[in-house]
Amino acid sequence: MSRPSLPPPELRAFLEELVRRTSAVCGDRLLSVLAVGSLALGDYRHGRSDVDVTVVVDPAPPRADLAPLAATLAHPALPCPAAGLELVVYAADFAARPSGEAGYLLDLNTGPSLPERVSYDPADASDFWYVIDRSVAHQAGLPLYGAPAREVIAAPDRPTVLAALRASVREHADGDGHLADNRVLNGCRATVHCRTGHWFAKRRAGEIVAASEPAFESLVAEALRSFERPRAEAAVLPAGDVREFLRWVAARVEEAAEGAGV
Known part of the structure; x- marks a missing residue:
């Protein structure tokens, strides 16, 4: 399965709006928006797969600025056409170094088939999910906005x-x-x-x-x-x-x- 150069047609309008809303909230802080997971690896299955997105910001915004981002991206405020959206926001200084920690600023799970979850504290989560996601992102992250994956996401060792x-x-x-x-x-x-x-x-x-x-x-x-x-x-x-x-x-x-x- 070849790596995609573009997201699947059924997701493009959704991802374009996701980037627009993320940019509107984050402003000049927004460094990169990347599709990861099955989208990046070329095996998105409509009706089965989640949409996995990694956002990198610099500098890290205060938590008060992240809550509006979660609200504007959550289903059904932004209707998710996939089984779900799993979106993680990292500060650039964290994402740029190898780490075994979760390390996120915001972790949003939302969508028709996902239990709703919004977390601003990485202590709430198991680190391994995020280590694997960043490793996949470094290898294959699909840029939706801004800097390419390997410039902003370090590969865990x-x-x-x-x-x-x-x-x-x-x-x-x-x-x-x-x-x-x-x-x-x-x-x-x-x-x-x-x-x-x-x-x-x-x-x-x-x-x-x-x-x-x-x-x-x-x-x-x-x-x-x-x-x-x-x-x-x-x-x-x-x-x-x-x-x-x-x-x-x-x-x-x-x-x-x-x-x-x-």
């Missing part, structure tokens, strides 16, 4: 990313709040990153693991078929098989972490 993957696999092994197909395909993405040091879209990572691991080929193929459907129509995968697969993934992450001295 490999031990930090592997520690984040370890925490991510634990989170998905618990299964709470996660669709089974997404748990499996996130496990595939973690495995392929451990092997290659490169981020692949979930479906491509699933294809790679299915081709190389006959013991899990059937489960991953079922997860890939399910991932083609809207979230509400996702398949129920065999719980024992999912747990066994994620134990295998955890072992692959541990091997890579040991090799990196984590």
Whole structure:
């Protein structure tokens, strides 16, 4: 799957308005707006995927200025055509250095299929989500406004990313709040990153693991078929098989972490 040069047509008007509203609130502080996640990796699935956006500002605005930003971007004030919008705002001085912390100024989850969440305190969140997102952003962030990703987002080092993957696999092994197909395909993405040091879209990572691991080929193929459907129509995968697969993934992450001295 090739990296996109433009967002999908069904998202362009939404993203243009998101940038306009973000610029109107942040003014001269706005340094960059980047599409990350599935949009950046070329595998956005309309009706299934979230829109992941990273905003970088310089200097950091006071919290009182961030609340209007969250309000103007929240669904339905800005109707989200995707399953949801996950938007994170970072100060430029934080984003420019490698870190294992969440470190955000604002974390907004909103949209038709996402529980509403607005946080201004990174202590409220698990660091690993943000480490992985910044690593993906550095590799593949799609500029919507301003400076390109590699000029504003530092790549976390490999031990930090592997520690984040370890925490991510634990989170998905618990299964709470996660669709089974997404748990499996996130496990595939973690495995392929451990092997290659490169981020692949979930479906491509699933294809790679299915081709190389006959013991899990059937489960991953079922997860890939399910991932083609809207979230509400996702398949129920065999719980024992999912747990066994994620134990295998955890072992692959541990091997890579040991090799990196984590």
